[in-house]
Amino acid sequence: MALDYEESKQKIIGGLQKKSKSKSKFYFSDLAKILDAKPREAKKIVTQMINEGILEFWSSGSTSMYGLKGAGKQSAAEHENE
Amino acid sequence: MAKHETPLLDQLESGPWPSFVSDMKLEAESRAKNVNNVEFQIPQDVIEDLMGVLELSYKDAETHWKHGGIVGVFGYGGGVIGRYCDQPEKFPGVAHFHTMRVNQPSGHFYSTDFLRQLCDLWEFRGSGLTNMHGATGDIIFLGTTTPQLEEIFYEMTHKLNQDLGGSGSNLRTPSDCIGAARCEYACYDTQDLCTYLTQEYQDELHRPAFPYKFKFKFDGCPNCCVASIARADMSFIGTWKDDIRVDQDAVKGYVNGEFPPNGGSHSGRDWGPFDIQKEVIDLCPTQCMKYENSKLEINNKECTRCMHCINVMPRALRPGKQTGCSILVGAKAPILDGAQMGSLLLPFVEVNKENDYQEVKDVIESIWDWWMEEGKNRERLGELMKRQGFQKLLEVTGVDPIPQHVSEPRHNPYIFWKEEEVQGGWERDINEFRKHHQR
Numbered sequence: 258m259a260l261d262y263e264e265s266k267q268k269i270i271g272g273l274q275k276k277s278k279s280k281s282k283f284y285f286s287d288l289a290k291i292l293d294a295k296p297r298e299a300k301k302i303v304t305q306m307i308n309e310g311i312l313e314f315w316s317s318g319s320t321s322m323y324g325l326k327g328a329g330k331q332s333a334a335e336h337e338n339e
Numbered sequence: 340m341a342k343h344e345t346p347l348l349d350q351l352e353s354g355p356w357p358s359f360v361s362d363m364k365l366e367a368e369s370r371a372k373n374v375n376n377v378e379f380q381i382p383q384d385v386i387e388d389l390m391g392v393l394e395l396s397y398k399d400a401e402t403h404w405k406h407g408g409i410v411g412v413f414g415y416g417g418g419v420i421g422r423y424c425d426q427p428e429k430f431p432g433v434a435h436f437h438t439m440r441v442n443q444p445s446g447h448f449y450s451t452d453f454l455r456q457l458c459d460l461w462e463f464r465g466s467g468l469t470n471m472h473g474a475t476g477d478i479i480f481l482g483t484t485t486p487q488l489e490e491i492f493y494e495m496t497h498k499l500n501q502d503l504g505g506s507g508s509n510l511r512t513p514s515d516c517i518g519a520a521r522c523e524y525a526c527y528d529t530q531d532l533c534t535y536l537t538q539e540y541q542d543e544l545h546r547p548a549f550p551y552k553f554k555f556k557f558d559g560c561p562n563c564c565v566a567s568i569a570r571a572d573m574s575f576i577g578t579w580k581d582d583i584r585v586d587q588d589a590v591k592g593y594v595n596g597e598f599p600p601n602g603g604s605h606s607g608r609d610w611g612p613f614d615i616q617k618e619v620i621d622l623c624p625t626q627c628m629k630y631e632n633s634k635l636e637i638n639n640k641e642c643t644r645c646m647h648c649i650n651v652m653p654r655a656l657r658p659g660k661q662t663g664c665s666i667l668v669g670a671k672a673p674i675l676d677g678a679q680m681g682s683l684l685l686p687f688v689e690v691n692k693e694n695d696y697q698e699v700k701d702v703i704e705s706i707w708d709w710w711m712e713e714g715k716n717r718e719r720l721g722e723l724m725k726r727q728g729f730q731k732l733l734e735v736t737g738v739d740p741i742p743q744h745v746s747e748p749r750h751n752p753y754i755f756w757k758e759e760e761v762q763g764g765w766e767r768d769i770n771e772f773r774k775h776h777q778r
Contacts, residue, residue, distance in 0.1 A: 284550075285508065285549075286550065295712070296548060296711035297708075297711070299548075300548040303548070304542075304546055307546075308414060313409050314409065314411055314415075314507075314547065315407065316407060316417065316420065316421070316506060317407035318407060318420040318506055319507065319551075319552060320507060320508055320551060320716075320717055321416050321507030321509065321547035
């Protein structure tokens with residue numbers, strides 16, 4: 258059964274905020290775990306959240322991660338938000 | 340005078356090989372002169388600062404780059420790699436110096452006009468420095484600032500019909516050999532398959548949801564010019580099912596010295612007359628050939644498709660007519676566990692464009708489903724195969740075990756019977772058994 262978008266969105270936002278003190282970037286598998294969904298189902302939700310600007314990609318070049326938009330030191334340190 | 344003194348870099352130019360330092364100096368000079376009156380969108384002296392920070396790194400014996408970040412173009416999770424300098428006051432030109440990966444055309448075919456347009460765009464909105472090509476095959480644009488990324492992406496997609504490539508935990512830009520376009524050995528149309536799968540898997544290429552990188556590479560024949568067997572999580576290597584085609588007259592021609600061996604590629608020196616026994620027959624790894632009474636015979640059942648005889652006598656020998664590809668999986672460079680070559684999964688698959696390569700896609704997608712669920716973060720397919728076993732891979736792909744999966748007898752006995760595969764299961768009536776078998 259397809260996941261409900263609004264419900265899943267709240268789950269992810271809640272899940273990431275809960276951990277926001279210790280980290281700001283998460284692997285895709287962390288998000289799939291929060292949703293308790295198969296990767297392909299989770300990807301649809303995550304992609305929509307990216308398109309809506311709720312989540313943002315972070316990439317080291319070799320590995321990609323996800324974070325709530327604007328969260329974490331990285332963006333401040335890069336002067337991206339100034 | 341140069342903006343920064345670079346004695347250590349200058350020394351590199353004294354070596355015997357063409358130097359990237361000379362290339363950078365050339366570009367720095369060209370930007371300084373700006374004969375075409377380009378309205379540079381990033382600092383004109385970016386290359387000077389790049390050389391300055393490199394010199395400092397050599398002096399300090401440590402890097403001054405930070406890598407990674409949230410830069411990218413909207414909706415894409417790959418194709419742009421954030422680079423920042425940790426000495427931005429000293430080297431303001433490279434404070435932001437992001438890399439862009441541009442999806443190379445299949446087989447690296449492009450016109451000079453297209454290359455010129457790419458370079459003009461990069462001169463205007465980036466540093467002008469490129470890497471043709473990166474290890475995965477992409478056209479690499481080295482160094483631009485964050486505000487330029489969307490502009491470059493717009494120009495490329497709207498005017499040059501050109502997409503970004505893959506980076507991060509994505510399907511990386513698929514890469515192929517020159518294939519049937521110019522090579523008579525090609526056993527399938529590498530460019531068509533490469534282009535088709537690139538289009539088919541756009542979501543996987545641009546939106547990262549894999550545990551780590553994943554690479555496809557396509558080689559038209561076992562010569563493996565793009566080294567897919569060593570570098571790709573999934574390699575597609577052209578092969579044939581039937582017999583090597585032999586033109587006996589041409590074989591005699593080689594023996595009589597009418598044609599240069601190896602297509603004349605070793606012609607720079609006199610190696611003496613061609614000796615078919617020494618140069619072909621004795622070098623066959625499975626010793627499946629003989630040349631007697633002016634006739635070449637091949638025991639094709641023993642042939643391992645090493646391509647050596649065909650390479651030496653291309654006029655006389657050709658791959659068979661029933662062609663397709665072998666699929667190997669799990670190769671990677673040595674980040675964890677050391678380098679690993681691909682393991683043969685399917686010895687022969689028909690490469691059929693008529694049904695949109697359905698057989699190939701079925702294998703790919705079953706492997707992805709398994710790896711996406713079971714793979715640990717930053718675990719390549721080859722590592723998952725080692726961790727869970729080749730048998731598990733066969734299960735998820737629905738491939739039956741075959742002798743070709745075993746590299747040597749008794750060496751990798753990874754196939755174990757399961758209860759449901761054995762008639763009667765593990766339970767048996769011991770009394771019934773004892774009636775026919777003494778203790």
